[in-house]
Amino acid sequence: MVKKVRFIEPGPRSPYKASICNFYTYNKYIRNPSTGLITLTTLAKRVVADTLMYSEAISHIRFEDVYDADIIFISINTFNATRGYALARQFRAHSRAVLVFGGLHASMNYPEAIQYCDYVLLGDGDESVPELIRTLGRGEEALFPGVVRWKDGKVVSNGARPQPEDIDTIPDRSLVYGYARLAKRYDTLWPQVHASRGCPHNCDYCAVVRHFGHKIRKRSPENVVEDIRQAIAFHRRRFPPRLSNCVWITDDNFAHDRAWAVSVLRAIIGSGIRYHFSVQARYETGFDDELLDLMRQAGFIELALGIEFLDDASFREFHKKSTYAEVVRAIENIQKHGLGVRGLFIVGAETDRVGVGDKIADFVIKNHIHGVLIQSMFFTPGTPAYEQGKGRLIHQDWQYYDGNVVHYPAHIKPHELQQEIINASAKIYSVPRLIHALLHAKGIFKGLFFGEFFWHRYIRQDLRRQLPYLRSLDGAPQPPPPADPAP
Ligand code: B12
Ligand code: SF4
Numbered sequence: 120m121v122k123k124v125r126f127i128e129p130g131p132r133s134p135y136k137a138s139i140c141n142f143y144t145y146n147k148y149i150r151n152p153s154t155g156l157i158t159l160t161t162l163a164k165r166v167v168a169d170t171l172m173y174s175e176a177i178s179h180i181r182f183e184d185v186y187d188a189d190i191i192f193i194s195i196n197t198f199n200a201t202r203g204y205a206l207a208r209q210f211r212a213h214s215r216a217v218l219v220f221g222g223l224h225a226s227m228n229y230p231e232a233i234q235y236c237d238y239v240l241l242g243d244g245d246e247s248v249p250e251l252i253r254t255l256g257r258g259e260e261a262l263f264p265g266v267v268r269w270k271d272g273k274v275v276s277n278g279a280r281p282q283p284e285d286i287d288t289i290p291d292r293s294l295v296y297g298y299a300r301l302a303k304r305y306d307t308l309w310p311q312v313h314a315s316r317g318c319p320h321n322c323d324y325c326a327v328v329r330h331f332g333h334k335i336r337k338r339s340p341e342n343v344v345e346d347i348r349q350a351i352a353f354h355r356r357r358f359p360p361r362l363s364n365c366v367w368i369t370d371d372n373f374a375h376d377r378a379w380a381v382s383v384l385r386a387i388i389g390s391g392i393r394y395h396f397s398v399q400a401r402y403e404t405g406f407d408d409e410l411l412d413l414m415r416q417a418g419f420i421e422l423a424l425g426i427e428f429l430d431d432a433s434f435r436e437f438h439k440k441s442t443y444a445e446v447v448r449a450i451e452n453i454q455k456h457g458l459g460v461r462g463l464f465i466v467g468a469e470t471d472r473v474g475v476g477d478k479i480a481d482f483v484i485k486n487h488i489h490g491v492l493i494q495s496m497f498f499t500p501g502t503p504a505y506e507q508g509k510g511r512l513i514h515q516d517w518q519y520y521d522g523n524v525v526h527y528p529a530h531i532k533p534h535e536l537q538q539e540i541i542n543a544s545a546k547i548y549s550v551p552r553l554i555h556a557l558l559h560a561k562g563i564f565k566g567l568f569f570g571e572f573f574w575h576r577y578i579r580q581d582l583r584r585q586l587p588y589l590r591s592l593d594g595a596p597q598p599p600p601p602a603d604p605a606p
Contacts, residue, residue, distance in 0.1 A: 121256040123169045125188040125216075126160045128153045129195060129202035130175025132518050133581075144573040145307040150176045152298060154313050154369065155222070156194045157290035159244045163192075164294060166252045171296060175202070177308070178297035186214040190252060192244075194222035195232070197326070197499050198521035207235040217255060221248075223330045224517070227501030229267045233274050239267040241276075242330070243316070245283045282332055286316065287342040292353045303356040307570065310350035310366040314343045314383060318372045320401075322427075323437040323507070324465070326499035327371050335372075337379050340386035347387065351394055362566045365395040365420065374404040384413040392418070395563055397461070399423045402441055405449025411456035420563060421459035421489070424449070429482055433468035437504065450486050459564065462488040464543075467496035467536055469529045476539030480546035489564055490571050491547055493540050494522035513592060522578070523585050527592075534589035541579050548575040 136148040152174035164170040173180040185191060191210055195203040203225075207218055218236035221244050225232035229239040238261060240247045247265045254261045261268060265280025293299050302308050315337040318328045338346075347366055354361065374380040387396075396419040404410060404422060414422075426446055428434055434441045450460050464479050476493075483491055497520065498505040498512060511527045519525060524537045531539070548571065556568035 121167055121189045121252050123188045124163050124167045124171075124190050124192070124252060125185045126156055126163070126170070126172035127180065127185070127191060127193045127203075127206060128156050128172070128174035128176060129193065129199045129206050131199050131202065131521060134175040134202070135177050135179065140573070140577075141305050141307055143307065143570055144577050145570060146574055147577045149301070149305060149307055151308055151311055152176050152295050153194060154290055154311050155244075156192075157292055157295055158288050158313075159192065159194075159221075159248045160294045161288055161291040162245060162249050163252060164291065166249050166256075170294065172294050173296050174298070177295070177301050180206075181296070182209070182213070185210065186216070188214070188216045190219060190255065191216045192219045192221065192248065193225075193236070195220060195224045196222060197224045197497075197517050199518070200224045200228075200232075201516065201518040204232075204235045211235075219251065223326055224499070226330055227326060227499060229276065230274060231500075233267050233269070237269065241265045241267065241279055243283050243286075245286060245288065247280060282316075282334070282336060284336060286336055287338050289342065289346045289349060292350070299353065302354045306361055306363045306566075308354065309363055310347070310354050311369050312343065312346045312350055312366060313369045314338050314346075315370045315373065315376070315379070319375060320372070320440060322439045324497050324499075324502055324504035326497070326502055329499075329501050335376050335379075337376060340379075340382045343383050344386045344390045344392070347392060347394075348390070351392070363563070363570070365397055365563065368396060368398040371399055372401055373398045374400050374407065374410060377407070377410065380410065381413060384410070384417045387417040388413070394418050395420045397421050397423060399425065399463075401425065402446045402449035405453045408452075408456070411453060411458060415457050419458060421461050422453055423461040423463060425463045427463065427465045428468055429464075429478055430468075430470055432470050436469055447486065450488070454487060459489045460486070461490040461492075464491060464493045465496055466493065466540060467524060467526060467528050471528055471536065471539075472530045473535055473539070475531070475536070476541070476543035477546070480543040483543075483547050484552075489560070490567060491544075492522075493543055495524040495536060495540065496526060496528075498526065513589075519585065523582060524589060532589075533592055534586055537582055537586055537589050541582050544575045544579050544582075548572045 138148045140147050141149040160172040193203050219238045220232040220236045221240040225239050226241045232239045251261055264277050266277045268275055315335055316331040317335045319333050400422050402424055431442050453460050462483055466475050498508050508526055513525055524533045528536055553572045557565055560568055
């Protein structure tokens with residue numbers, strides 16, 4: 120019998136801590152818990168009544184409540200894998216629970232993850248988690264597809280499992296310990312809804328497409344709207360009113376299935392929900408006038424574009440189907456439709472040199488991009504970028520795979536590249552630009568810039584902490600730079 124199940128989202132390097140910063144600095148000691156893991160907790164609760172989730176993004180774990188569980192599910196992305204493994208060791212020492220890892224990093228890197236647990240479940244957990252609970256509840260061995268397990272001291276994989284098509288589950292956010300209270304208290308926690316999974320593109324550094332596949336799987340528009348309604352209600356408070364009234368639709372490529380995106384937007388418009396929305400999309404969405412108008416009508420305030428690079432050689436290097444000229448044109452058109460643009464950038468491509476940070480900052484300021492995330496190149500095991508770049512990695516200490524420089528780029532030293540990210544962030548989120556935003560930015564963008572100003576101060580602080588280590592690598596022998604990117 121399985122009577123008690125616990126789900127764990129391990130924290131990153133700065134796990135939750137009660138702090139006044141949490142009111143305005145996102146990600147220092149508080150950040151949104153995983154929608155994916157809440158979804159799995161919701162599904163597991165239908166099988167076992169005593170089911171609960173802990174997220175170190177918003178609370179401490181009550182270990183005495185976890186140790187006597189029958190099954191402990193742990194979710195890891197790359198950046199929190201180190202913490203996940205440490206927690207698994209602790210659970211092993213104090214609990215007899217069956218330990219199960221899943222999530223993007225565990226799935227793409229299962230030979231590593233299985234060293235710390237009994238099972239790894241590959242891919243989406245929507246069907247495999249309830250199936251595992253039922254199987255173990257019957258006292259049977261888990262032999263179904265998607266299971267990685269130990270047999271006679273060896274790791275055995277039952278192979279991939281077809282991805283679930285029915286993903287119409289509304290995550291029950293109240294199943295996360297402490298979340299209901301904090302969601303109402305902090306504007307730095309916002310409603311998040313994931314409406315579709317998968318992407319037909321193939322960018323070399325992208326783990327998402329390898330984990331969720333090329334086929335886009337979608338929730339029904341009605342289900343998405345109901346989730347939005349519940350997510351907003353979960354975060355609503357009477358007094359003082361929330362400053363950040365924005366739902367983040369966290370899909371990676373929202374508009375790829377255009378007909379579906381239109382039906383979701385029409386459903387939001389028809390629902391009477393009056394709120395702000397932000398969504399990630401590719402630059403092509405920026406040429407679709409009808410879609411942009413619908414987004415505006417539905418309450419969307421911005422599109423977060425994975426711009427990534429500012430030169431066509433880098434787009435080609437990583438098989439990202441974009442060109443600089445098209446990205447600029449898309450930004451202009453999006454803004455013409457009254458929507459803002461958030462820019463997501465990657466540094467560390469082969470063409471990057473000293474000055475790349477200034478280049479990004481100047482581009483952002485010139486093109487009126489109102490918010491940015493700048494990260495160094497990611498190398499998630501299982502991606503082509505990892506396969507090509509693994510000989511040039513500085514280390515594989517996953518906890519630093521969260522935007523820090525972790526490789527030796529071709530034409531710039533690691534610490535110089537880290538400094539470039541810091542410079543770009545400081546130039547974009549400068550005090551004069553903060554004052555300008557507070558005086559001139561419209562509506563919600565004032566509050567957004569204010570919050571992001573402090574978020575970026577934290578990001579810079581964190582990146583600076585790595586500088587002495589990265590500088591110390593200067594004397595170390597470096598692997599040879601690869602050939603120039605294909606023309
Ligand atoms: C929303 C989001 C955030 C939110 C919330 C994160 C969260 N806790 O989920 C916030 C803003 C906090 C965030 C922050 C960051 N993020 Co983020 N984020 C996302 C995003 C866009 C959507 C997450 C989501 O809801 N996915 C949909 C659900 C359904 O998927 P899922 O959570 O993976 O869960 C499913 C499966 O993986 C599986 N599963 C998951 N857990 C488990 C556990 C078990 C036991 C089992 C069996 C199965 C299983 O089943 C679930 C349901 O099918 C993803 C991209 C993506 N598409 O996933 C990036 C992503 C996870 N983020 C990423 C990164 C890098 C970051 C940051 C480091 C960025 C930065 N530099 O600040 C930070 C790190 C934050 C921190 N310090 O903790 C990367 C991670 C790459 C990697 N290799 O780890 C991703 C994949 C984006 C990308 N394009 O590469 N992020
Ligand atoms: S378009 Fe975005 S989600 Fe799709 S493969 Fe490229 S980076 Fe990944």
